Every structure is written in C-alpha cells, then in structure tokens.
Amino acid sequence: MAAEKVLVLCATGKVGRNVCRALLEAGFTVYGTTRTSPDRLRQQGVTPIVCDYTKAEDLDRALAESEAKKLFVISDYFGAAGRSVSREVEQGRRAFAAAKRAGVQHLIFMSVADAECFDDKTEHIKAKVQLEADLRASGLTYSILRPCAFFENLDDASNWNPLKRGVVKFLSDQPIKYCSTYDIGRAAAILFQDPQQWAGRSLDVISWQGDLAAVARALEVVSGEPVRPALSMPIWLRRLLLNDLHHMCLYFERDKGPKGEPEAFRQIVPDALTAEGWFRFHNRYADAEPIVRL
Numbered sequence: 626m627a628a629e630k631v632l633v634l635c636a637t638g639k640v641g642r643n644v645c646r647a648l649l650e651a652g653f654t655v656y657g658t659t660r661t662s663p664d665r666l667r668q669q670g671v672t673p674i675v676c677d678y679t680k681a682e683d684l685d686r687a688l689a690e691s692e693a694k695k696l697f698v699i700s701d702y703f704g705a706a707g708r709s710v711s712r713e714v715e716q717g718r719r720a721f722a723a724a725k726r727a728g729v730q731h732l733i734f735m736s737v738a739d740a741e742c743f744d745d746k747t748e749h750i751k752a753k754v755q756l757e758a759d760l761r762a763s764g765l766t767y768s769i770l771r772p773c774a775f776f777e778n779l780d781d782a783s784n785w786n787p788l789k790r791g792v793v794k795f796l797s798d799q800p801i802k803y804c805s806t807y808d809i810g811r812a813a814a815i816l817f818q819d820p821q822q823w824a825g826r827s828l829d830v831i832s833w834q835g836d837l838a839a840v841a842r843a844l845e846v847v848s849g850e851p852v853r854p855a856l857s858m859p860i861w862l863r864r865l866l867l868n869d870l871h872h873m874c875l876y877f878e879r880d881k882g883p884k885g886e887p888e889a890f891r892q893i894v895p896d897a898l899t900a901e902g903w904f905r906f907h908n909r910y911a912d913a914e915p916i917v918r919l
C-alpha cells in the first residue's frame with residue numbers, strides 16, 4: 626500500500642522541520658510549504674510546495690498538488706501574523722476553510738497547552754483559543770496538539786538566545802514544563818495513524834519539567850563540561866521589554882504553568898525527550914559545534 630500523504634504548513638520552522646522529520650520516520654510521504662527554502666526540505670526528504678501558507682489560493686494549490694488528505698496546521702503570531710491576533714485568527718481560519726474545500730480527512734492543529742489560562746496581557750496565545758473553538762465548530766475531523774515551552778528556545782539565535790558552550794539561558798529560572806518539537810511530530814504521527822481514536826480530542830505535549838539549574842545539569846551530563854544557568858535578562862527588563870512573553874512566564878512561575886504532566890504524555894510517546902535527551906538529539910551549539918564529544 627502507498628504511504629499516506631501529509632501536508633505540513635510552515636515546514637521550515639522550528640516546529641515544521643521536526644514534525645516533518647518525525648512523520649517521515651513514521652512512514653508518511655511528507656509535503657511541506659515554504660516561501661523560500663525548497664532545497665532545505667528536499668534534502669530532508671520532504672517534497673516542497675513553494676507557496677505562502679497564509680494565502681487561500683496557495684493553500685488550495687498546496688492541497689491539490691500534494692493530494693494530501695492529512696494536514697498539519699501551524700499558525701504563527703510573531704512571524705506570519707506580524708503580532709496581530711486577528712491576523713493569526715484569519716490565517717488559521719483560511720487553513721481550516723482550505724482543508725474543508727479539499728476534503729481533508731484529518732487535520733491536526735498545533736495550539737498551546739492551557740491556552741485559555743494565560744492572562745489578558747499574553748497576546749500571542751489569544752488566537753489559539755479562538756482557533757480551537759473555530760475548529761470544534763468546523764465540521765472537520767480534527768485533533769489538537771497543545772505543546773508547552775519548546776526546548777528549542779534554549780538555542781534560538783533568531784530570538785537572541787544562541788546556545789554557547791558552558792552556559793544555558795532562558796527567560797525564567799523557575800521550574801518550567803518543556804517539550805521538543807520532534808515530540809510534537811511523533812505525537813502527530815500517532816494521531817494521524819489513528820484518526821478514529823483521536824478525532825475531536827486534544828493532547829498536551831509535555832515531556833519534562835525542571836528549573837534552569839536542572840537544565841544546566843542536563844547539559845553538563847551530555848557535554849561533559851561545566852554549565853552555568855543564567856537568565857537571558859533580568860526580570861525587570863523582561864517586564865519592560867517583553868510584556869507579552871513576561872506575562873506568559875508569569876503563568877509558568879506564579880501559577881505553576883500547564884496542568885498536564887509528562888507522565889500523561891509518556892503514555893502516548895513513551896520515550897518522549899527529557900532535557901538530557903533533547904541535548905543529545907539537538908547535539909549542536911549555535912556555532913554548529915557538536916555538544917556530545919567523542
């Protein structure tokens with residue numbers, strides 16, 4: 626039997642590339658959208674569809690060209706939506722409408738764990754709550770993945786946090802629930818393989834919890850070198866410069882963050898990555914040097 630086709634939107638991003646990787650490993654034929662980097666996708670074994678995933682006509686073409694009846698939808702407040710909640714909602718709705726027109730049989734939407742629980746100043750999560758509601762009312766067969774903080778934030782040069790030897794930085798030094806984007810993909814593969822079981826359901830993607838000191842200890846174990854935990858900026862500056870992300874961090878710190886537990890996610894993905902597991906999986910500093918020394 627031919628492998629089932631999946632179309633991944635936003636396939637070159639931090640989430641998209643690892644979702645593609647996990648879906649390929651699970652045996653799917655994977656198509657991915659990109660405006661600019663088809664070669665990167667090709668090298669990964671993904672068939673690129675050059676288009677802008679925020680445009681209705683491009684989505685229609687991507688679904689027609691791929692003939693995929695499974696669709697992984699990511700919406701993006703900071704990038705594609707230009708920090709506009711209403712634009713992110715419009716873009717998500719456009720993807721759902723295109724899925725309906727194309728007869729998609731199972732759509733997975735990536736939201737955020739506990740999206741409805743963040744305070745009113747956490748702008749970048751608001752669209753997720755609306756889009757989840759839209760999806761429930763859409764008539765599509767859908768599932769929702771709700772990840773917590775990505776380990777990928779620990780090495781994110783585009784957001785001024787490149788991972789360097791001997792130090793690990795984050796916006797909070799408090800206990801935080803983390804997951805890897807690879808495990809979002811591994812969960813997506815499981816859901817796509819069993820739509821009847823997962824139709825209309827959501828799954829929190831949470832694979833590890835620890836404070837920044839525990840993150841640093843994990844990197845020490847993997848790298849064999851001393852690692853210092855450090856806040857990426859003082860809390861007063863975080864409040865001043867990053868109001869939205871500051872309020873997200875407050876939910877993690879003051880309210881203890883998403884209610885889901887790693888043990889629950891491990892029932893679905895038994896070898897979901899811990900901090901040590903993620904540093905091994907990622908295995909590079911921002912300057913491309915490997916973390917694991919032979």
Ligand SMILES: NC(=O)c1ccc[n+]([C@@H]2O[C@H](COP(=O)([O-])OP(=O)(O)OC[C@H]3O[C@@H](n4cnc5c(N)ncnc54)[C@H](OP(=O)(O)O)[C@@H]3O)[C@@H](O)[C@H]2O)c1
Nearest residue numbers: 635637638639640641659660661700701704705773774775
């Ligand atoms: N960071 C976290 O801890 C965390 C936790 C939970 C959920 N999330 C969610 O993750 C999502 C972000 O995903 P990500 O980290 O994978 O994003 P990302 O790495 O910034 O990638 C976004 C992709 O969107 C495309 N893109 C960027 N600007 C665009 C534009 N103006 N028009 C059309 N396409 C554009 C780019 O692809 P091309 O250039 O190839 O077209 C890019 O690969 C957000 O919804 C966020 O809420 C993040």
